[in-house]
Amino acid sequence: PDEIVVGLNNRVPQLHDLYRLNILTGEMTLLEENSGFMGFMVRDDYQVAAAFSMTPEGGLNFLLKHGSDWDPWENIPPEDMLTTIPISLNKANTHLYMTDTRGRNTGALFEVELGGSARRLLAEDPRCDAGEVIVHPTQKHVQAVYFTYDRKRWHVLDLTLQPDLDFLAALSEGEMHLLNRSLDDRFWVVAYLLDDAPLQYFLYERQARKAEFLFTDRTALEG
Numbered sequence: 001p002d003e004i005v006v007g008l009n010n011r012v013p014q015l016h017d018l019y020r021l022n023i024l025t026g027e028m029t030l031l032e033e034n035s036g037f038m039g040f041m042v043r044d045d046y047q048v049a050a051a052f053s054m055t056p057e058g059g060l061n062f063l064l065k066h067g068s069d070w071d072p073w074e075n076i077p078p079e080d081m082l083t084t085i086p087i088s089l090n091k092a093n094t095h096l097y098m099t100d101t102r103g104r105n106t107g108a109l110f111e112v113e114l115g116g117s118a119r120r121l122l123a124e125d126p127r128c129d130a131g132e133v134i135v136h137p138t139q140k141h142v143q144a145v146y147f148t149y150d151r152k153r154w155h156v157l158d159l160t161l162q163p164d165l166d167f168l169a170a171l172s173e174g175e176m177h178l179l180n181r182s183l184d185d186r187f188w189v190v191a192y193l194l195d196d197a198p199l200q201y202f203l204y205e206r207q208a209r210k211a212e213f214l215f216t217d218r219t220a221l222e223g
């Protein structure tokens with residue numbers, strides 16, 4: 001809890017190096033010098049697992065780090081680059097959760113073997129791409145994903161989450177966004193996006209099934 005990973009471009013303006021930052025002391029340790037990548041994936045133990053680089057034709061190369069070497073793994077063509085998106089690693093760092101439109105009409109949610117070829121389809125909608133996901137804060141598995149065709153609708157993968165999403169759906173007419181959750185998963189911070197009101201923020205307590213209104217982001221628009 002005392003350390004985070006940050007990207008800083010103080011060495012080369014076009015590239016962000018990764019640093020491990022102690023938020024109490026301000027001490028920084030270089031984690032990865034960026035040799036030309038547009039982004040990284042970092043494991044929970046703060047070891048760099050993967051990186052992404054643009055291809056000359058506008059696609060994306062996905063590389064895995066083994067020691068000091070970068071091994072090419074997946075190539076995403078230009079037509080799928082904006083909709084084929086790595087999301088997170090599982091707890092064992094053996095699989096990657098990602099949305100993928102390659103060979104498909106819409107982006108679906110997959111669990112992909114890291115460095116391998118095994119793929120498991122988790123959720124799809126023939127009408128629209130998969131949106132954001134809910135990932136467990138410590139177990140790291142994807143619990144739900146939403147699809148927005150007419151309105152945002154959640155597809156629940158972990159059924160223990162269904163009562164929470166049902167309660168929160170009834171709390172406001174707006175579309176719910178889960179912003180943060182405590183490591184013990186007792187408390188969630190959620191926000192509701194409405195078409196005729198400012199953004200509403202709530203603190204949700206899971207065990208008690210109750211939500212406390214916190215504030216809106218623009219009080220002048222509350223009426």
